[in-house]
Amino acid sequence: MDWLTNLIWHGGKFFGIDWGVWKVVGWLGNLIFFSRFIVQWHATEKKKRVVVPQAFWWLSLTGSLLLLAYSVRQRDSVFIFAYAFTWIPYTRNLIIHYRHKNAHTDCAGCGKKIPPQSNYCPNCGAKVEPSISSAGSL
Numbered sequence: 001m002d003w004l005t006n007l008i009w010h011g012g013k014f015f016g017i018d019w020g021v022w023k024v025v026g027w028l029g030n031l032i033f034f035s036r037f038i039v040q041w042h043a044t045e046k047k048k049r050v051v052v053p054q055a056f057w058w059l060s061l062t063g064s065l066l067l068l069a070y071s072v073r074q075r076d077s078v079f080i081f082a083y084a085f086t087w088i089p090y091t092r093n094l095i096i097h098y099r100h101k102n103a104h105t106d107c108a109g110c111g112k113k114i115p116p117q118s119n120y121c122p123n124c125g126a127k128v129e130p131s132i133s134s135a136g137s138l
């Protein structure tokens with residue numbers, strides 16, 4: 001177990017890294033950004049089809065903004081450019097997600113939520129009457 005201790009506490013430092021506030025910001029960004037893959041993979045395995053859960057976009061947005069802050073602090077043009085614009089699709093996907101969620105209507109038959117533009121309730125099979133509120137665009 002000496003090798004493990006040496007890996008974790010290398011040269012008198014945690015993982016041999018010179019820790020400071022900005023190093024914590026950068027590594028936190030890395031951890032959050034990486035965790036989105038685990039969240040997406042878990043959701044996909046759980047539903048047995050490819051799924052991108054809302055949490056994936058929040059983790060993408062948070063992680064990339066932390067990494068952008070770190071790269072600006074480090075004045076590293078390569079990583080500044082890599083994270084400068086990624087917030088745009090992440091934010092847009094969150095907006096679309098919330099609009100889609102809010103566009104759900106209640107089924108007159110069973111009372112459960114029905115996705116927008118549905119002709120039949122996926123829960124009870126009742127015919128869904130088209131409404132003005134569910135006809136809006138995303």
Ligand SMILES: [Zn+2]
Pocket residue numbers: 107108109110111112121122123124125126
């Ligand atoms: Zn129903």
